[in-house]
Amino acid sequence: MSNNINLLELVSACIDLAEQSGDIIRDVFKSGSLGVQMKAEDDPMTKADLLSQQHIIGGLNNVFKDLIIVGEESCEIPPSTTIPNIHKLDTQKDNLPQQFQSLDPKDLIIFIDPLDATREFTLGRVHCVMTLIGISFKGKPIAGVIYQPFVDKEGHESTREESDKWTGRTVWAIVGMPVESVQDKRAPEDKDKVIIVTTASHYTQKIEESIKKINPDKVIKTGGAGYKTLMVIENRADVYVFPSVGSKLWDICAPHAILLAVGGTLTDPFGKDILYSTDPSLIENKNGIVITTGNHKKYIDLLNK
Ligand SMILES: Nc1ncnc2c1ncn2[C@@H]1O[C@H](COP(=O)(O)OS(=O)(=O)O)[C@@H](OP(=O)(O)O)[C@H]1O
Ligand SMILES: [Mg+2]
Numbered sequence: 001m002s003n004n005i006n007l008l009e010l011v012s013a014c015i016d017l018a019e020q021s022g023d024i025i026r027d028v029f030k031s032g033s034l035g036v037q038m039k040a041e042d043d044p045m046t047k048a049d050l051l052s053q054q055h056i057i058g059g060l061n062n063v064f065k066d067l068i069i070v071g072e073e074s075c076e077i078p079p080s081t082t083i084p085n086i087h088k089l090d091t092q093k094d095n096l097p098q099q100f101q102s103l104d105p106k107d108l109i110i111f112i113d114p115l116d117a118t119r120e121f122t123l124g125r126v127h128c129v130m131t132l133i134g135i136s137f138k139g140k141p142i143a144g145v146i147y148q149p150f151v152d153k154e155g156h157e158s159t160r161e162e163s164d165k166w167t168g169r170t171v172w173a174i175v176g177m178p179v180e181s182v183q184d185k186r187a188p189e190d191k192d193k194v195i196i197v198t199t200a201s202h203y204t205q206k207i208e209e210s211i212k213k214i215n216p217d218k219v220i221k222t223g224g225a226g227y228k229t230l231m232v233i234e235n236r237a238d239v240y241v242f243p244s245v246g247s248k249l250w251d252i253c254a255p256h257a258i259l260l261a262v263g264g265t266l267t268d269p270f271g272k273d274i275l276y277s278t279d280p281s282l283i284e285n286k287n288g289i290v291i292t293t294g295n296h297k298k299y300i301d302l303l304n305k
């Protein structure tokens with residue numbers, strides 16, 4: 001009996017677990033006791049990060065054998081009774097590319113960022129918080145699940161006073177299948193502008209220099225790798241520029257797969273593809289990342305002029 005995996009069933013389970021983790025993250029935030037620990041000087045982790053990762057990995061291990069999973073947080077995974085739903089996407093079965101119907105788990109790596117934008121989470125700027133679950137196949141992203149707990153189903157942000165609107169939003173994609181959960185959110189007044197989005201809390205001189213080379217009309221600084229990638233995917237920005245060390249493969253695998261599914265591009269600032277691997281020396285995106293949904297080469301050339 002093979003342990004081969006149907007990608008639609010794996011993505012269904014990831015969606016189910018990410019949505020359940022959203023409840024965990026919202027509960028921790030509303031409790032007011034986040035249990036913040038500093039992993040490094042500028043790298044917080046909270047109780048929500050840990051519980052979210054334990055929930056997701058515990059649930060995946062109950063259904064799929066031999067999965068290779070890389071999660072951001074170093075933590076034990078207690079026994080879990082969660083059995084995620086593998087049938088949420090059964091209606092999409094006819095759209096699943098044939099090569100994804102029976103995947104050998106040894107060719108897959110699941111990258112989990114249980115809570116992206118932790119620093120923003122600790123500061124109460126929760127709209128950019130996301131759970132990211134990315135699936136790579138032989139080194140390339142093939143599927144991604146993003147769950148945004150502190151927005152409504154359309155992704156509209158609301159204040160803590162309106163927290164009843166925090167119904168949460170799921171964005172998922174499999175490369176080669178149509179993406180249903182994203183929209184064009186360009187503001188009419190920004191139609192002809194070049195907009196860059198970049199980090200709010202890990203800003204560097206290098207980022208400053210790169211932005212000057214592109215000479216945009218507008219720069220948006222906000223938290224979360226997933227959130228910024230979604231801004232590019234939904235056309236609220238043209239380029240996500242982060243040409244510094246700091247982001248890791250779990251920050252980008254899920255957003256990268258969704259970006260590919262809508263025809264976008266993610267490379268390092270020299271235009272080089274990212275290899276998704278369990279090799280500890282490759283986990284950090286040492287040169288940084290550049291993300292677009294068009295004119296990628298133009299921006300890479302500007303950054304390297
Ligand atoms: N310099 C440095 N040190 C440690 N970690 C870093 C760094 N730069 C980026 N990152 C990680 O990349 C994720 C996105 O960071 P951003 O700055 O874009 O967003 S945020 O302001 O941290 O929310 C964010 O992931 P999460 O840890 O999941 O929030 C950061 O941890
Ligand atoms: Mg992250």
Ligand SMILES: [Mg+2]
Pocket residue numbers: 049072113114115116117118
């Ligand atoms: Mg994280």
Ligand SMILES: [Mg+2]
Pocket residue numbers: 043044045072118
């Ligand atoms: Mg972190």
